[in-house]
Amino acid sequence: MSPFYQLTASSLNGQLVPMADYAGKVVLVVNTASHCGFTPQYAGLETLYKKYADQGLVVLGFPCNQFGKQEPGDADEIAQTCHINYGVSFPMFGKVNVNGSSTHPIFHYLKGELPGVLGGRIKWNFTKFLIGRDGKPIKRFAPTTTPEKMEAAILAAF
DSSP: OOGGGGOEEEBTTSOEEEGGGGTTSEEEEEEEOTTSTTTTHHHHHHHHHHHHGGGTEEEEEEEOOOSTTOOOSOHHHHHIIIIIIHOOOSOBBOOOBOSSTTBOHHHHHHHHHSOTTTTTOOOSTTOEEEEOTTSOEEEEEOTTSOGGGGHHHHHHHO
């Protein structure tokens, strides 16, 4: 079993979710923020999710307040931004750290597998990791890469 499937995270409402729940799916993990210049990417991520969910795509959003304090709110405020402002229906998780000594295990694993240009650090909000149906990380996308520009890589992962 892939190490990714051995990890867990708390959902936005506090329930522990095993990543094994997503076994056999193409997974896009994104560190998000509600008050970032890239926040409008929520809409594009939701479009991808709705378009390809039936084929096995799932988008997992992980709010993070480590970059410019752009995710200061609590779970209710994050949910309001995601659901009301952007119509997000894909799974959202509790706030995590993606860098430093308290990095969430999912991001620790993904950065180790796909270190990127900063030697394993995440540069900013909306860094994205594409994971294949087998649980192996395939590709890392920069915060500036729009969801639309990831579509070909997602299709190739199916």
